[in-house]
Amino acid sequence: MSGQNVTIIGLQWGDEGKGKVVDAVAGTCRYVVRYCGGANAGHTVIVGDEKYALHLIPSGILHSGVRNVIGNGVAFDPAVALEEIEGFRSRGVEVGDENLAISSAANVVMPWHKLADRLNEQRLGSGKIGTTARGIGPLYSDKAARTLAVRTGDLLDADVLTEKITRIAEVKNTIFSALYAHDEPINAEAVCGEYLDYGRRLAGMITDTGAVLRRAIAEGSRICFEGGQGSMLDIDHGTFPFVTSSPVTACGVPAGAGVPPKAVGCVVGIAKAYTSRVGAGPFPTEQDNETGNRLRERGHEYGTTTGRPRRCGWFDAVAVKYAAELSGVDELALMLLDVLSGFETICICTGYRLDGKDIGPFDSIPAAMGAAECVYEEMPGWDEDIAPAKEFSDLPANARAYVERIESLTGRPVGLISVGPERKQTILHNTQLKAPAQCNT
Numbered sequence: 559m560s561g562q563n564v565t566i567i568g569l570q571w572g573d574e575g576k577g578k579v580v581d582a583v584a585g586t587c588r589y590v591v592r593y594c595g596g597a598n599a600g601h602t603v604i605v606g607d608e609k610y611a612l613h614l615i616p617s618g619i620l621h622s623g624v625r626n627v628i629g630n631g632v633a634f635d636p637a638v639a640l641e642e643i644e645g646f647r648s649r650g651v652e653v654g655d656e657n658l659a660i661s662s663a664a665n666v667v668m669p670w671h672k673l674a675d676r677l678n679e680q681r682l683g684s685g686k687i688g689t690t691a692r693g694i695g696p697l698y699s700d701k702a703a704r705t706l707a708v709r710t711g712d713l714l715d716a717d718v719l720t721e722k723i724t725r726i727a728e729v730k731n732t733i734f735s736a737l738y739a740h741d742e743p744i745n746a747e748a749v750c751g752e753y754l755d756y757g758r759r760l761a762g763m764i765t766d767t768g769a770v771l772r773r774a775i776a777e778g779s780r781i782c783f784e785g786g787q788g789s790m791l792d793i794d795h796g797t798f799p800f801v802t803s804s805p806v807t808a809c810g811v812p813a814g815a816g817v818p819p820k821a822v823g824c825v826v827g828i829a830k831a832y833t834s835r836v837g838a839g840p841f842p843t844e845q846d847n848e849t850g851n852r853l854r855e856r857g858h859e860y861g862t863t864t865g866r867p868r869r870c871g872w873f874d875a876v877a878v879k880y881a882a883e884l885s886g887v888d889e890l891a892l893m894l895l896d897v898l899s900g901f902e903t904i905c906i907c908t909g910y911r912l913d914g915k916d917i918g919p920f921d922s923i924p925a926a927m928g929a930a931e932c933v934y935e936e937m938p939g940w941d942e943d944i945a946p947a948k949e950f951s952d953l954p955a956n957a958r959a960y961v962e963r964i965e966s967l968t969g970r971p972v973g974l975i976s977v978g979p980e981r982k983q984t985i986l987h988n989t990q991l992k993a994p995a996q997c998n999t
């Protein structure tokens with residue numbers, strides 16, 4: 559393990575179950591940090607009888623003694639954050655400046671970002687990306703444009719915020735009217751009032767989180783970086799343009815959190831035992847048939863954020879190996895293995911063929927995805943209910959063979975196997991991660 563920090567990222571198209579793994583690791587860490595994406599993410603953590611749906615707040619919030627950080631790379635929606643904070647407080651989970659810090663340099667999702675996301679998708683019609691409509695793409699566009707961005711720190715200064723909102727609203731009104739014939743002007747004064755109120759309510763938590771984390775590194779505190787979405791949705795390395803708008807792989811950690819690249823530490827790549835995708839874009843192993851429907855129903859594959867039914871298909875070892883190589887993944891966590899119980903045979907995609915030729919591991923995988931044919935290997939399934947399994951040896955032989963085949967195809971050990979949504983339904987296998995008792999920081 560190259561350092562004590564842990565970075566947890568998705569290796570497919572999101573919804574791999576990162577929240578459960580972050581939750582399992584969080585208790586061994588002093589900090590849990592979000593560095594990319596925003597309220598487009600959706601994690602579900604189940605503790606006992608309680609189910610918590612998280613969008614913006616890091617998954618460490620359910621552990622006492624963990625400081626949670628929303629880094630500068632996050633698309634910060636204060637309305638969503640406050641709703642989640644109030645939701646936690648009403649269920650007895652303390653949230654305050656002791657355990658949540660928000661970067662003053664994070665860019666703020668404004669009402670016009672959500673409107674632009676919706677209008678833009680409408681304009682694209684059948685060519686749409688299928689976004690979550692959370693304003694993510696328009697926010698990151700404005701971040702890159704610089705003069706149209708509002709940062710979290712601005713919410714604390716009435717003069718700065720009023721000047722920015724008044725000026726930006728004028729530009730947005732012109733664009734909405736010209737491009738989308740949308741002639742309902744933004745009420746800049748009302749938006750100022752609303753966002754100043756958010757600033758007042760969040761004031762104690764807004765700070766320079768990069769400085770906080772660099773101090774934590776100097777002191778030797780253990781940090782968990784929590785990825786959002788999945789590697790194949792990465793703005794640079796995913797199936798562009800059917801991607802999200804931020805760098806979601808482990809490569810995004812340093813810039814999105816304000817820490818040196820070495821701080822990334824041990825990289826755990828999360829993959830489902832099959833594949834799902836929500837929204838448009840290439841998906842080579844998609845099963846738009848009875849198999850896909852069965853995976854969707856067994857895996858409850860409906861979006862946490864939007865409720866949309868997810869597209870489902872077989873495990874794609876080519877995509878997962880690509881994503882693992884890109885982020886330097888040390889080990890995999892294989893999620894939702896229980897969903898595959900009852901399939902007579904299970905297919906794994908072991909290669910792509912394009913124009914009669916094999917695609918090699920270092921060819922452009924995302925570019926090939928739109929047209930490549932999958933080469934499948936069939937493996938025998940198992941009928942047993944594996945949800946109660948506690949050890950690797952409790953799994954049926956065919957399930958163990960499936961896990962081992964994934965290890966050999968991706969060249970990565972499977973550190974952890976999830977066989978159900980609850981914390982206890984987790985099998986530790988070939989993991990290098992420190993157990994909670996070994997972590998003293």
Ligand code: IMP
Pocket residue numbers: 571572573598599600687688689690691692693694695786787788791800801802803836837838
């Ligand atoms: P956006 O991030 O809302 O702009 O959406 C861009 C694409 O990423 C769409 O296909 C979304 O469905 C997908 N996406 C964004 N966030 C997530 C996520 O957390 N899980 C799965 N898909 C996501």
